Amino acid sequence: MKLSLKQLIVYFSLVTVGGMFGGSMAMFANSFLAPQARRQFQELRNVTVTSTPDTIVAPSVGGVIGAVGEQDVNFISAAVQRTGPSVVRINATRKVANPISDAFKNPILKRFFGENEQPVPQERIERGTGSGFILSQDGQLLTNAHVVADTDTVQVTLKDGRTFEGKVVGVDSVTDVAAVKIEGSKLPTVKLGNSQNLIPGQWAIAIGNPLGLDNTVTIGIISATDRTSAQVGVPEKRVSFIQTDAAINPGNSGGPLLNSTGEVIGVNTAIRADAQGLGFAIPIETAARIAGELFTKGRVEHPFLGIEMVDLSPNKKQQINQENNLSIKQDTGILIKGITEKSPAQKGGLQVGDLIVKVNRKPVRTAAQVQKLVESSSVGDTLEIEVNRNDKIQAFKIQSGTYPLR
Numbered sequence: 001m002k003l004s005l006k007q008l009i010v011y012f013s014l015v016t017v018g019g020m021f022g023g024s025m026a027m028f029a030n031s032f033l034a035p036q037a038r039r040q041f042q043e044l045r046n047v048t049v050t051s052t053p054d055t056i057v058a059p060s061v062g063g064v065i066g067a068v069g070e071q072d073v074n075f076i077s078a079a080v081q082r083t084g085p086s087v088v089r090i091n092a093t094r095k096v097a098n099p100i101s102d103a104f105k106n107p108i109l110k111r112f113f114g115e116n117e118q119p120v121p122q123e124r125i126e127r128g129t130g131s132g133f134i135l136s137q138d139g140q141l142l143t144n145a146h147v148v149a150d151t152d153t154v155q156v157t158l159k160d161g162r163t164f165e166g167k168v169v170g171v172d173s174v175t176d177v178a179a180v181k182i183e184g185s186k187l188p189t190v191k192l193g194n195s196q197n198l199i200p201g202q203w204a205i206a207i208g209n210p211l212g213l214d215n216t217v218t219i220g221i222i223s224a225t226d227r228t229s230a231q232v233g234v235p236e237k238r239v240s241f242i243q244t245d246a247a248i249n250p251g252n253s254g255g256p257l258l259n260s261t262g263e264v265i266g267v268n269t270a271i272r273a274d275a276q277g278l279g280f281a282i283p284i285e286t287a288a289r290i291a292g293e294l295f296t297k298g299r300v301e302h303p304f305l306g307i308e309m310v311d312l313s314p315n316k317k318q319q320i321n322q323e324n325n326l327s328i329k330q331d332t333g334i335l336i337k338g339i340t341e342k343s344p345a346q347k348g349g350l351q352v353g354d355l356i357v358k359v360n361r362k363p364v365r366t367a368a369q370v371q372k373l374v375e376s377s378s379v380g381d382t383l384e385i386e387v388n389r390n391d392k393i394q395a396f397k398i399q400s401g402t403y404p405l406r
Contacts, residue, residue, distance in 0.1 A: 131255030143254030193263025208255030220246030306343020
């Protein structure tokens with residue numbers, strides 16, 4: 001994009017002449033000056049704004065594995081050699097509104113610079129980099145929804161330097177999972193592992209393209225499992241998370257989290273920007289199931305009850321009682337803190353202040369367990385929810401609806 005000297009002056013003067021342009025200035029400052037780290041929760045985006053495509057340099061692969069003697073190959077390098085060729089870099093572009101163009105519509109600027117200046121484009125191209133991994137030899141890929149959602153182009157680059165045009169088959173914003181297809185054959189694939197029996201302290205290996213640095217490997221441990229979306233800072237998501245201290249950064253989004261044998265146990269998704277060593281991954285069972293539905297149907301329907309839950313503690317009980325004018329007596333349990341208007345839960349008789357005891361006659365101790373049981377059902381299924389209400393056990397049959405898209 002070529003701009004005249006006068007227009008360039010305006011680009012830099014906009015920051016200091018804030019009072020003149022009001023809303024346009026706020027948009028410019030927020031978009032270009034505010035660091036991403038101000039947000040407590042960060043999706044692992046790696047976004048730049050440019051008008052020319054990035055140049056991709058294919059990595060040299062000759063002799064990399066063969067050059068390492070067997071005595072020097074530990075379990076980490078063995079796992080990476082096994083899975084690394086299946087991890088891809090995803091470059092995506094999308095067109096977004098250019099806030100600068102609105103500033104040039106200001107009548108004061110028009111009088112100052114004249115009407116014959118070259119117009120500023122109404123749109124700009126936003127480029128993002130993420131990661132993904134290959135599920136099938138014919139080119140089915142899994143990545144995060146926020147990497148490829150609403151994109152105009154998707155380019156997939158393998159570790160061996162081959163580049164393919166990617167087609168977004170479907171995205172599920174509720175779980176942040178996306179399915180992408182490339183046209184290929186005999187492609188390297190990952191091996192899926194099991195995240196359900198993970199124990200804190202086990203090894204965790206992350207592979208991805210942080211900040212555009214292809215095929216970066218980091219190592220850590222499983223810090224915790226079954227972190228709820230509310231604990232992570234994304235209450236609108238319907239997924240529990242694996243917590244790890246393996247270093248992950250913007251650009252790792254959609255890349256695999258591996259166990260010590262190189263099997264995929266999670267999809268790297270987010271970090272807490274207000275802390276170090278707090279990374280989160282979607283369990284592979286959830287991600288693979290969602291991706292399978294996207295490849296089959298192009299969309300995913302999630303069962304919906306319409307309840308907001310919280311795991312009680314003595315301090316949490318006191319806080320909730322004060323904020324919501326309740327008189328909860330129990331110190332532990334799964335409290336229904338809120339109910340959506342006209343939701344299945346409200347229609348079925350559940351109330352704020354109820355403590356969930358069982359779901360389909362299975363005892364539950366945490367909100368994460370309730371969420372898993374609901375998510376494992378299908379839209380339209382009837383779930384039996386047993387609650388403690390005023391020290392009396394009552395059972396309600398709730399027919400789930402479809403999770404409303406926002």
